Amino acid sequence: MHYLGVDVGSVSVKFALIDEKKNVVDTLYMRNHGVIPTVKKGLADFQAQLSNGAKVSGVGVTGSGAGFSKVLIGADVHKTEILAHAIGTLHFVPKVSVIFEIGGEDSKVIFLRDGIITGFEMNRICSGGAGAFLDSLAGRLDIPISEVGRLALHRENEVNIASRCTVFATTDAIHKLNTGYKLEDVLMGVCNGLVRNYLAMLYRKVSPPPYTFQGATSKNVALKHALEQQLGAEVIVPPHAPCLGAIGAAILALENPPQQTQFKGFELAKFDYHISSFVCPDCENHCEITQIMQSGEPIASNGSRCGKLNF
Ligand code: SF4
Structure with a gap:
């Protein structure tokens, strides 16, 4: 069994795969060129660099772009960057x-x-x-x-x-x-x-x-x-230092295992996703609502201050 962690930051997206004993199988660090293309390419590249086919039993996401990515990837666990980084670091430097x-x-x-x-x-x-x-x-x-x-x-x-x-x-x-x-x-x-x-x-x-x-x-x-x-x-640079948030997210998925993972698979490139946005006209806040569209239908929506259009 394997657990995938994804840390979606403003500048980079990090991926980590761990086994059921929390051993790090592999990590990947990518520049963020837009959350949808980067996550799609990252998962495809990550699958290609894994030597054996990995069965993913749970996925954790973290980072400033984790809200949309959770829907995009089909993640089971979404935790704050602070917690994910702390968990990832404690794994290598417990004290x-x-x-x-x-x-x-x-x-x-x-x-x-x-x-x-x-x-x-x-x-x-x-x-x-x-x-x-x-x-x-x-x-x-x-x-x-x-x-x-x-x-x-x-x-x-x-x-x-x-x-x-x-x-x-x-x-x-x-x-x-x-x-x-x-x-x-x-x-x-x-x-x-x-x-x-x-x-x-x-x-x-x-x-x-x-x-x-x-x-x-x-x-x-x-x-x-x-x-x-x-x-x-002295300052310790732990192993996999650029990807500790992703490792922490994977550990959090392992420690909070779903009965059945929502993971959509490494072949995310096959899915037709794009971003759409509009301004809500219902009050003077004029929130800019951003949505992930799949086959013409919104599957995630964000940006509503009152919350009525967020899902
Ligand atoms: S989403 Fe809510 S807060 Fe934003 S403009 Fe519409 S009604 Fe107003």
Whole structure:
């Protein structure tokens, strides 16, 4: 028996398959190019990379796009990102005290004691502490994002980058390069600034280690270094760090097994799905209602403030 977890974020979609002993069979990380095409392609690619045909007995979804994805995929369990990330991390680091996650457009800090979530901070409004900024800066500098961390660790001089706002940070980084600073020094300055801003926004309540660092940005060795320097402690990057939310969702599906899974199968590409939207004319809120259509019929609807059109 296998359990599938899917974490649908604003920048990426993560898939994880576990067996009945919670061993991770495989994971997949994809850029989000729209929830329907990405989930369809992701499931097809994921099936192709699984060496043996896997019988899925339950599916868990999480993430900011989980509401629609639950209907799309036929998921059995829908849990918050905080819970899914905590469960996924506890699987590998049972004594974790603080989880640091710097995502693409949102970031979080989760506090735990004895395996129980005691609090969290989350940032969805300002991307000053998020990885999308680093991504766009790398694109502007024509550097592969995978190279940023390695290059930054070769810095020779301290460079302070104005990091409170990503717009100013980008301008400041370009300005520093134009005034002769080395690329490596500027990249480390950017990583230090991003971590400084992230901690200032979300980590006001200091808690003792063990600490973990996850999300796609955890592959950036300079960000990990900056986090360790500023926290003054070691930070563990658990296995499958970019996909721990999906692993947590799969574990939650395993621990809350459905009698019969609603999973529509890996061959989701065969289904005719598209998005439709309209503005509700029934009151001055003029809510924009978004619907998933299948064969001309809405199968999920979202965006209604009063709730009457959500299903
Ligand atoms: S969905 Fe409800 S709140 Fe939104 S415009 Fe229609 S009646 Fe008003």
